[in-house]
Amino acid sequence: MxxxxxxxxxxxxxxxxxxxxxxxxxxxxxxxxxxxxxxxxxxxxxxxxxxxxxxxxxxxxxxxxxxxxxxxxxxxxxxxxxxxxxxxxxxxxxxxIDMDRIEKPLLKFAGDINIKNAVYQTGKNEKRITDSVVSRIFGSKRITKSEKEPDFDKGLKIIEGRKEYYFSERNLIDPESEDTKMQISKLLF
CATH class of the missing domain: 1.20.5 (Single alpha-helices involved in coiled-coils or other helix-helix interfaces)
Incomplete structure (x- = not known):
């Protein structure tokens, strides 16, 4: 090469x-x-x-x-x-409920209010709280039946001047009260 x-x-x-x-x-x-x-x-x-x-x-x-x-x-x-x-x-x-079961709360209601000269009304559809029941419950307190037509359905209203006291089974339990609802809830849940 x-x-x-x-x-x-x-x-x-x-x-x-x-x-x-x-x-x-x-x-x-x-x-x-x-x-x-x-x-x-x-x-x-x-x-x-x-x-x-x-x-x-x-x-x-x-x-x-x-x-x-x-x-x-x-x-x-x-x-x-x-x-x-x-x-x-x-x-x-x-x-x-029977009248004898509602009498105790009614007596307490009568004892709690201080009236001297008042009138009362019973609800338009009240069957249990009669004139004789009112006389017996309020005893010696001076109270007479009002001449005016009641503006409520059930219960008892005591009127003395401008003061009004109202008793009904609904007073025993306030259906709108949050406390009532809470107490029932605690019992249930």
Whole structure:
């Protein structure tokens, strides 16, 4: 071989070696870039999964809380309905109890009010509190029947000047009182 051929062969070998080195370096850089890209994808996926789980958990907790709140509200409304029905039942029973059972609260009512010269009215539909019952309950206190038509349905109203005292079975339990409702609720629930 001639020297030119040797030089050419040497140049070709050097070019081949350099080509291999460049390709090896390119492969190494490509692998590094692919590895970094793969790591970045894994990080993004991991962060995405964490965010998705966190969002799901938050939404799940919110929906559970909302559901529980709605359920508690329905439960409370049912409790209120039950308490109102019980109060109505109590009032119905009180309005229909015998006179001898209502006499004690009537005597207390008569003793609690301080009257000297009063008139009384019984409700338009009052059947139990009669004139004789009023005379017996108030005894020596000066009290006469009013000539005016009563403006209430049941019970007894004592009028002395500007003062008015009203007795009814509803006085024994105030159906609108929050205290009454709370006491019944405590007994039931």
């Amino acid at each position: 001639t020297e030119t051929e040797n030089v050419s062969k040497k140049l070709i070998e050097d070019a081949e070696n350099e080509k291999r080195e460049i390709l090896a370096e390119a492969r190494k850089k490509a692998e590094t870039i692919l590895k970094e890209a793969e790591d970045a994808v894994q990080t993004i996926l991991s962060n995405g999964n964490e965010l998705a789980l966190e969002t799901y958990k938050r939404e799940h907790d919110f929906l559970i809380t909302q559901f529980n709140s709605h359920l508690n509200q329905k439960f409370l409304l049912e409790k209120i309905k039950i308490v109102d029905e019980i109060i109505k039942s109590i009032i119905d029973r009180l309005e229909n």
